[in-house]
Amino acid sequence: MIGISKGMAETFRRMLRPAVTLTYPDTKRELPERARMSFAMARDENGQPQCKSCMLCERSCPDDAIKIESEKRADGPGRELTKFTIDLGKCMYCGLCVEQCSTDGLRHTGDFENNSPDRADMMLVLYEAEPGSVTPPTIDESTPEQLAEVTDAFGALPAEPAEPAEPQGGAS
Amino acid sequence: MMLVLKTLLGVVVIAVVVLVNTVVVMWCERKWAGHLQSRLGPMRTGWHGMLQPFADALKMLGKEDFTPAGADRLLFGVAPVLAYAPSIFIYCATPWMAQFVGYSFDVGIFMIFAVAALFPVSILLAGWAANNKYALMGGFRAAAQQISYEVPMIMAVLGVIMLAGSMKLSTIVDAQAHVWNAVTQPFAFLLFFICMLAELNRTPFDLPEAESELVAGYMTEFSSMRFAMFFLAEYTNLFTWSLFTSLLFLGGWGGPGPAFLGFVWLLLKTYAIVFMVVWVRWALPRLRVDQLMEFGWKVLIPAALLNMFFTALGIVTNVFVLVGLQVVLLVGFVWLVSRIGKRAGHGAREVAAARASASPEVTP
């Protein structure tokens, strides 16, 4: 009986104290800076995406959720991003892509309300260039060391980046 | 003609009053459970979730009415109705106030217990009809439990009947005009309360539907409104038994103020008992089935017999002997239950001992 009364006293004590519930979505907890939620693409001062299609993120993604489409720059070396999609239905939010990003362009946002009844909605398009709107580059080259590491890990990049990038077949 | 109209009116009024109270009890349970656990409980449907029971009812209506392939279709359909019907039927003999009673039986209590005894039958039917092993086990547990706990429950009430000299509920309430039975019969009150928890299948005696063991016990295969019937019956019963407790032990509608306030007093007392039941449920674990039977037959029934004997002794001597013997019983009972807790193993073994061996200098 003593043990029983202890438990009852404890629950009663809690009843007298205010509840701890946050009534989401009326009150939302402030998410910490490092929280790994949805994604965003940072833009530079010209409004261009801070991505130079180095494929580091796509190759590091364990789930093949990232798809980068790019074309060869007309006015110089490197490639121009045309489309950047993340399939949030495949993504496991491990954050490896954000960590690998050579230009700090790919970032996490605090948005976690990504539910949808439709798989098609899970395709997050971070950037899509309008056809013919390719503009001159404003960002520097990717560091050769980073490229070398990824090449080591996931097989060589296409030798001549003039070919359209084939993202498949990286692993194994 | 007048009689028919009067009866109909009475039926409607009672059904409405009971239904409204059932809904309020459901809401109270959710809110109190929430606050006992540092939560808020329902907040979104109406003011502080007042409309939650109605939202639930709508949800239930929208669910698929499912009958398992191997079920006994007739019994499967009858069982929920049989569960809910007696819980309303009981109110034909329940007095709400001195003048406000459906039909004042001379043997009101007898009638009430007789009708209440139908509930385990419906549970057994439900368990059998569903053709599910878990449901069947739940049904058997319910039957065994309710039969075992009805005996000490009725015996606990016998003391009250002896004091009032009548089985008529209004007479019993009137007999408590000066002092409540809970004061003169504290042990019988405790006994009745414990048995009531078992009759209601509430924690710590919620074995028939023990969700962590038997999925949902006898209700496993029921869905939609069939499930809602059981659910409703359960909460109606909770209100009913709390009402009886306040009638039998807490002086019923007696209280200061004009006579019409009696109804308010009765409801207040009833809800106090409902709170006790809810509080117990959200603080305690569940007994094991053999421990439950053992507790019923080896502790409660002998205790109830002693209670009867001591009450009789008190009645033939004086009120001090009556109360004194009750206190003796109470102390003995508490001691016994604590001993049962220790007997299970090694009472001296405390977590404190393990803690001490673990970290002698626990940082505060």
Next chain:
Amino acid sequence: MTTRSAIAVDTRTFEGISGVFEVGVLGMGDLPSAHTMPRHLIDVLTALKQERGFTHLSLLTAAERPAETPGVKMVYAVTRRTDHTTLMLSVDLPEESLRVPTIVALWPGALPLEREVYDLFGVVFEGSPNLRRIVLRDDFAGHPLRKGFVMTPGGVDAEDLAWALASHGDDGPAPQPENSDPKRTVPLPYPSVAEQLARPGDPILHSQRQLLHMGPQHPSMHGVLHLWLALEGEMVLASEVTHGYLHRCIEKLAETRSYRACTALVDRADYVSGFHTELALLMGAEELAQIEVPPKAQYLRVLMSELVRLTSHTTWFAACGIDVGAFTPMLFSFRDREAILDFFEEITGGRMMFNYFRPGGVKDDLPAGCADRLHAYLKTLSASIDGYEALLTTNEIFRNRTCGIGVISPQTILDFGVTGPMARASGVDIDLRRDEPYAAYADFDVHVPLGEIGDSFDRYAVRIAEMRESARLAMLALEGMPEGDFVTPGVPRAIKPPAGCAYRRVESPRGELGVYLESDGTAQPWRMKIRSPAFSNLHVTNAVLPGRRISDIIAIVSSVDVVMGEIDR
């Protein structure tokens, strides 16, 4: 800390045992190792167990051999508890004869482990009493961890569907596949469900024995655990654990991923204490690639391990309360769990899937001000735990439900390879944090709580004591946090360890969690095996449950602290 030079010394353990050769040259990391033949296996292990005191079977697994010598390599690891030595023993099986004798007679706990190897590699264990698939379904074709296994693309075909729809209900466990001479079969170390069902019921009561499926969709089966129970009334005559419903091919997937991606993957194995699997994996990878870890990272690893142990034990406490019918303990303990998860989110970015440890350290330092807030919070935890205890510890009903229920003897603990709080509750004094200190645990004085008789209550008491101990260790780690790097500079993002094997173990909230890693020199592991503590802990229930009632099953299984994600992987 053992080093590579220890090999030369410890291989003397094998002296005088016939059938052992190539001692210490198998590239088994820093553990003394040897090689034997299938026909000598039983003799060698018997000698090791009975003469040399290697009583604990830590690991039983297999790995594909290199392409030039096709076949499978069996790997056994046994531990001597007196001096905490672990031996690795490997047996090469050529492709044409994937057969090896069963060691169930020596360690009954080897039975489910052998079933797993049979399931995933197709190795036949001669004389095994119950050689059936364990994680895949009974009619699965092929053995997926073989490198030659080709996954058939596409969804469910008509045959699969027909199998699923056909009543597999009340037939009892499926018959076992090919086996050798039945006369040489080792007896099952616990009552058999099929046998018990075949016998008649009580003659006086005219009762009928019945088969009950508890799970996989049962509210207290901790996810998707499935028990076959042979019942008479509410009395359990025999039980058999069935699992695999949460098998996510983590070990197979790891073979196609870089070590960093593996870290993200193994978080999902034991999803309530991800840090421990991460740590064991990375300790193995760092051993293989010879990467040093700076002291600050080691302290951060200890801090995270202890915090995650707290969250794991609060989850257990919640389940423990609900399983005996008390709902409120869950809400009390989850409040503290949430608070710690908030800290995890702040530090690692994830609440349960951390992906925080990295080869050579951790991903990031503690954010500014986090250490102080965490320390202040941990100080209040002791009072919270008092609140939990008020609900259950002295409660007469809880005592009745747990005291004397599910007693496991120290011998059974050894036989079945049970580790962690379950072993400690039975008085077996083991704790890898103290016995084989890893990370920075050598700097801490870890107190190990022990139970007396090994019933459910002891397991409860030990875990409660461990929660207090973890809070204390976490505070000590915060207080003693050294300055410096949180990761070794210059560790490449994709490490390519040289060819070799490593077996590393940590003390997870459920016990001895090991990761066996085999590298072939590429950036992806050749084989990664998680030695899951809950797997062994769970299979001991087959021996404990018979003779108890249905309500006791729940009280016993909840005291095992089952995490199905870790068991099925």
